[in-house]
Amino acid sequence: MNYGAFAKRLIPESLLQRVLPRGFQAMSIGTPKSGTTSVARLFHPGFRSDHEPERRPFVTAMQQHFRGVIDDDTWIRFLRRRDRELWLEMESNCFLGYRPDLVMRAFPTAQFVLTVREPRSWLRSMIDNHIDYPPRAGTGMRLWHDVFFRPDLQSFSPGEAVLREHDLYPARTYLAYWVAHNQAVLEAVPAERLMVLGTREITPKAGELADFLGIDLSRLNLERSHANTTPVRHGVFDNLDPDWIDAQVEEVCGDLITRSELATHIEA
Secondary structure, eight states: OOHHHHHHHHSOHHHHHHHSOOSOOEEEOOOTTSSHHHHHHHTTTTSOEEESTTHHHHHHHHHHHHTTSSOHHHHHHHHHHHHHHHOOSEEEOGGGGSSHHHHHHHOTTOEEEEEEOOHHHHHHHHHHHHHHSOTTSSHHHHHHHHHHTOGGGOOOOGGGHHHHHTTOOOHHHHHHHHHHHHHHHHHHSOGGGEEEEEGGGTTTTHHHHHHHHTOOGGGSOGGGOSOOOOSOOOSSGGGSOHHHHHHHHHHHHHHHHHHSGGGGTOOO
16 A cells, blocks of 8 residues: 555645654665565555555656766655655665665665575566566566666577567576675665565564564564565576576676675575
């Protein structure tokens, strides 16, 4: 539910903070298909929580910043104005992983959750998701794909013709994004303000998450915390040579995994 849009219809922004006091401010900023929807539902309805609220204006502004149309200060003002209007306690949104250093500047007291998924499993899910929602289908998709996946830089290897046939990206394009997103968050957010959760840890570690945020575990919705699973496996990933995939994962993702805490949170 978009609590911000609902509140704006009923409550002037100047009164919103007094009418609906915020017990905490947290942002879940994992990649797509890493569990961000599950985190949003974990906090609903006990807290004001939403998943990718007002997506279109957000990704439009994100691309404007990426292209240099707006500067850092303008982007930060946009983030703060949007936050005042939404006034969420938990916003779960992969797009907040774009320039997390600027998100930190915008919200210097917020706490952050990084959901992370093992890259092979994640790549399979992204491929299936992009077959269901083609990357080049519609302006909205292109806006954020241009920023996250840089299709202008893509180059296919001979062994991944099946990805080209389905109008997808090369495997290394996906994996490079996985690294860039997770690395940027780990580098930007101080350890004391960041909790890393593997996709399969979201429910089992709900108690630790509640302690991290200083909230009552009983207010979390454990029954709805696993959400947004990909409905159909199209089998495209299975047509890729598993040894080749393992080599790509090791070459692209291996360094970040071994030199960070991610290895303790991702499932093989």
